[in-house]
């Protein structure tokens with residue numbers, strides 16, 4: 001990226017970060033904010049949950065794992081890792097292994113409330129600090145017939161999504177309501193993340209020339 005490039009949104013990127021993610025959704029979420037970043041997915045498979053590991057502890061551990069693996073390759077830049085899981089009862093639901101598992105998951109989620117938790121880890125080499133946090137959202141799924149769920153699975157969208165659905169995609173029809181951050185369900189809690197990126201100087205608000213006329217409300 002051209003680090004002198006003009007800002008594309010409300011933030012100027014002062015320290016381009018490395019996004020340790022292969023998720024097109026995470027890449028899109030940062031891009032839509034106009035934040036400049038490099039993409040360097042973690043080449044190692046994320047660790048599975050430990051027995052009885054709390055969901056928030058797991059997604060944090062997984063996000064840290066991804067960030068630390070990529071930071072080994074880019075020790076000079078801030079590195080952001082993230083991990084999102086759908087929690088139903090005591091089960092941590094990641095991405096389905098196949099269409100059958102995706103359908104079974106969606107049948108379990110139908111008509112219920114479930115949690116979506118995302119862990120984020122930002123490694124800041126300049127400050128020699130690692131920042132971590134989790135964000136929780138509650139999703140209420142409507143009741144859907146087996147035929148509809150089978151047709152949704154056949155679309156292929158569920159196969160690379162935690163919980164076997166994409167709230168931002170075709171799967172939006174499944175969701176009756178969300179409490180908490182919507183972007184957290186997609187894969188990055190942008191409200192909390194942009195606060196952290198500002199605190200660490202990765203981004204700053206774009207300066208508005210004082211000559212700019214105030215917007216007539």
Ligand SMILES: Cc1cn([C@H]2C[C@H](O)[C@@H](COP(=O)(O)OP(=O)(O)OP(=O)(O)O)O2)c(=O)[nH]c1=O
Pocket residue numbers: 020021022023024025026041042046066082083084085086095116160161162163165166167168185186187
């Ligand atoms: C619940 C939900 C998940 N997802 C996606 C976001 C993530 O890409 C994926 C969660 O799996 P993750 O393991 O968090 O991420 P990933 O494997 O896709 O990418 P990486 O590990 O390289 O960062 O599910 C949606 O796109 N929409 C949704 O509504």
